[in-house]
Amino acid sequence: MLPYMVDFQKLRDKIMDKGYNKVLLQLPDGLITYARDIVKELSDFDVFLSAEPCYGACDIVVHEDKLTVQFGHSEIPNIRYPENVIFVEMFSDKKFDAVVEKFIEKYRCDSVGIVASVQHVNHVNEVKALFEKRGITALIGNGDSRVKYPGQVLGCNFSAAREVDMDVDCFVLLGTGVFHGVGVRITTGKKTYVLDPFSNTVTDVEVEADRIMRQRFGAIALTEQAERFGIIISDKIGQKRERLAMTLKSMIESAGFEAYLIYANRVVPESFYYDVDAYVNTACPRITYDDYLRFRKPVISPVELQIALKYRLWENYSFDEIVNVD
Ligand code: SF4
Numbered sequence: 061m062l063p064y065m066v067d068f069q070k071l072r073d074k075i076m077d078k079g080y081n082k083v084l085l086q087l088p089d090g091l092i093t094y095a096r097d098i099v100k101e102l103s104d105f106d107v108f109l110s111a112e113p114c115y116g117a118c119d120i121v122v123h124e125d126k127l128t129v130q131f132g133h134s135e136i137p138n139i140r141y142p143e144n145v146i147f148v149e150m151f152s153d154k155k156f157d158a159v160v161e162k163f164i165e166k167y168r169c170d171s172v173g174i175v176a177s178v179q180h181v182n183h184v185n186e187v188k189a190l191f192e193k194r195g196i197t198a199l200i201g202n203g204d205s206r207v208k209y210p211g212q213v214l215g216c217n218f219s220a221a222r223e224v225d226m227d228v229d230c231f232v233l234l235g236t237g238v239f240h241g242v243g244v245r246i247t248t249g250k251k252t253y254v255l256d257p258f259s260n261t262v263t264d265v266e267v268e269a270d271r272i273m274r275q276r277f278g279a280i281a282l283t284e285q286a287e288r289f290g291i292i293i294s295d296k297i298g299q300k301r302e303r304l305a306m307t308l309k310s311m312i313e314s315a316g317f318e319a320y321l322i323y324a325n326r327v328v329p330e331s332f333y334y335d336v337d338a339y340v341n342t343a344c345p346r347i348t349y350d351d352y353l354r355f356r357k358p359v360i361s362p363v364e365l366q367i368a369l370k371y372r373l374w375e376n377y378s379f380d381e382i383v384n385v386d
Pocket of ligand 1: 217
């Protein structure tokens with residue numbers, strides 16, 4: 061049984077309205093165990109499961125004769141998707157009362173910014189009210205055109221946090237896992253806590269943020285010795301930053317080094333055996349941070365390249381974010 065609410069009748073009606081008999085299902089890893097249940101719900105149609113990884117709404121698989129139905133993500137508003145793609149959002153109904161109470165008891169924070177991963181973004185206003193009831197100012201940023209909901213953050217976009225960071229003492233992130241919280245911490249410089257309503261735990265992301273920053277500075281230091289660079293570009297619809305890659309190539313060449321542009325759909329270490337000293341990743345920023353140790357050569361972000369080439373000061377480090385794609 062699916063852990064999130066889905067109105068399957070509405071979904072069936074939508075597929076009918078679109079006029080497709082064939083459906084291509086894209087499921088994030090966490091939903092693959094429910095694939096059979098979902099296929100059964102859609103038994104009026106010919107359903108095909110896509111075994112390609114599906115990490116976000118930036119990443120869609122399209123077959124001309126089928127309707128792609130991606131579960132678990134919200135569309136990214138500033139992407140122009142093909143007509144034959146729809147999204148099934150999945151929101152959690154888990155309440156935050158207990159974990160907010162736990163946070164207030166343990167941590168001192170007079171004004172708080174509230175952000176959330178998409179599965180919990182439906183709770184930001186209710187959490188705001190809980191804080192305000194206890195006399196704590198709570199703010200929610202709207203975010204830029206890469207996010208659909210106020211307070212929503214992606215692993216590549218923390219604009220909703222940046223919008224209010226000058227006016228809050230700390231951030232709480234509604235969700236599970238620490239990556240998004242670390243992104244908020246590094247982007248805003250403010251203390252950040254993850255409130256997980258399933259385990260009823262509050263996690264201070266400081267230790268993980270420190271670990272990642274140490275790793276990043278190590279990667280930049282290694283890249284300062286590099287003379288040949290591979291610039292990775294994704295051809296996924298919501299990750300493609302070819303123009304940025306071209307700018308980086310010029311920057312590297314102006315500094316007297318070699319640069320090669322490398323297109324990839326799946327950016328996996330097995331595909332990167334090029335004779336270069338370092339890679340600059342313009343695809344999903346999570347690859348730089350999460351998969352760093354899996355690559356044989358240092359992988360850095362565009363901002364980190366600027367630091368390595370001395371176009372930017374270390375003090376002006378910032379997390380890689382995607383606002384627009386090509
Ligand atoms: S680019 Fe990466 S972090 Fe951004 S939405 Fe896609 S998978 Fe998530």
